[in-house]
Amino acid sequence: xxxxxxxxxxxxxxxxxxxxxxxxxxxxxxxxxxxxxxxxxxxxxxxxxxxxxxxxxxxxxxxxxxxxxxxxxxxxxxxxxxxxxxxxxxxxxxxxxxxxxxxxxxxxxxxxxxxxxxxxxxxxxxxxx
Amino acid sequence: xxxxxxxxxxxxxxxxxxxxxxxxxxxxxxxxxxxxxxxxxxxxxxxxxxxxxxxxxxxxxxxxxxxxxxxxxxxxxxxxxxxxxxxxxxxxxxxxxxxxxxxxxxxxxxxxxxxxxxxxxxxxxxxxxxxxxxxxxxxxxxxxxxxxxxxxxxxxxxxxxxxxxxxxxxxxxxxxxxxxxxxxxxxxxxxxxxxxxxxxxxxxxxxxxxxxxxxxxxxxxxxxxxxxxxxxxxxxxxxxxxxxxxxxxxxxxxxxxxxxxxxxxxxxxxx
Numbered sequence: 001x002x003x004x005x006x007x008x009x010x011x012x013x014x015x016x017x018x019x020x021x022x023x024x025x026x027x028x029x030x031x032x033x034x035x036x037x038x039x040x041x042x043x044x045x046x047x048x049x050x051x052x053x054x055x056x057x058x059x060x061x062x063x064x065x066x067x068x069x070x071x072x073x074x075x076x077x078x079x080x081x082x083x084x085x086x087x088x089x090x091x092x093x094x095x096x097x098x099x100x101x102x103x104x105x106x107x108x109x110x111x112x113x114x115x116x117x118x119x120x121x122x123x124x125x126x127x128x129x
Numbered sequence: 130x131x132x133x134x135x136x137x138x139x140x141x142x143x144x145x146x147x148x149x150x151x152x153x154x155x156x157x158x159x160x161x162x163x164x165x166x167x168x169x170x171x172x173x174x175x176x177x178x179x180x181x182x183x184x185x186x187x188x189x190x191x192x193x194x195x196x197x198x199x200x201x202x203x204x205x206x207x208x209x210x211x212x213x214x215x216x217x218x219x220x221x222x223x224x225x226x227x228x229x230x231x232x233x234x235x236x237x238x239x240x241x242x243x244x245x246x247x248x249x250x251x252x253x254x255x256x257x258x259x260x261x262x263x264x265x266x267x268x269x270x271x272x273x274x275x276x277x278x279x280x281x282x283x284x285x286x287x288x289x290x291x292x293x294x295x296x297x298x299x300x301x302x303x304x305x306x307x308x309x310x311x312x313x314x315x316x317x318x319x320x321x322x323x324x325x326x327x328x329x330x331x332x333x334x335x336x337x338x339x340x341x342x343x344x345x346x347x348x349x350x351x352x353x354x355x356x357x358x359x360x361x362x363x364x365x366x367x368x369x370x371x372x373x374x375x376x377x378x379x380x381x382x383x384x385x386x387x388x389x390x391x392x393x394x395x396x397x398x399x400x
Contacts, residue, residue, distance in 0.1 A: 103281050103284065104281065104284035104285055104286040104300075104303045104399065105156070105264055105279070105281045105282035105283070105284055105285065106154075106156075106264055106266045106271040106282075106285045106286070107266070107269075107285070107286040107287075107288055107300065108266070108269050108270065108271045108285050108286065108287055108288065108314045108315070108316050108344065109269040109287065109288030109316050109318070109342075110269055110288070110290070110316050110317060110318030110319070110342060
């Protein structure tokens, strides 16, 4: 892949980071809006619109719907990105959502300690299963 | 169970071993008997424990601890110490000095390499014994054996850059290495153990900046691990640096959550 593609990759991944919820999770899902559902009731669909998130090429605003505990749609509004990048977003955001929601055999990450490993066993099963 | 020339129907196995202060998980399918599979996995884990006995700097009587105190020489240590020493020197050159096992105090600390080096050797042992359909998760660094048969085993989640024990722990994204030359992913980050990667070029013990997590995908586990450590230490310039290295892709997470990647990484997203 030519190196000129890098910026596209970076821009797209910037959005993937929004989809993945790191850092901006608090913006997308502020604790005050989460409805507490008791027992085994199904969590209702929830749609929220993010703040405008500045990034390398401007800012981006996302409307996100969470269904059954998983992100189901992400719509982009207010993006100021230019140079044809905008056209690539819908496809790549879709890819990022699919990737996030798909199954996997192993979870990689920064080396954890035995203590965190033990604590995480239950945690990972409940969150990822 | 059907027995054909001593072979059984492939049967799933999972073996979790706590070693070197972290968890190692072998997961796959074996056509050998349960007892043979179990013996092989235990032998593989013995390789991990042996490496820990030699290289641990937390054990005061380990050869490495004695070496660090100047009580012994590399020549007097088990031969594997020299092997690792040579490997560390070679990797330091390959990474333009961004991976370094030689500390500011001029002692030798190869712990950045030993875990994945031992994991790779343990996996090679398992392969040699005839189990070829498995993955190994070495405390968050993952390798995939060539004989993996289940589609899911080609897919690896990458943790968000928070501790896996944190309330908001979860998956940042998922990559799929099926039909790629890549077999391993290693991640360096500060989420689990705090700042522990030092900038080898800064002098003294200055923590590396810019990123909170770097995941590197490569053909083998040690290569992925070394480059993840090096890129984390190098910071932002590592993006262009790794673009110039063959057979490596990487995903970088900045301290503010913004992501960046090498040119080809986007092709690895799971579909």
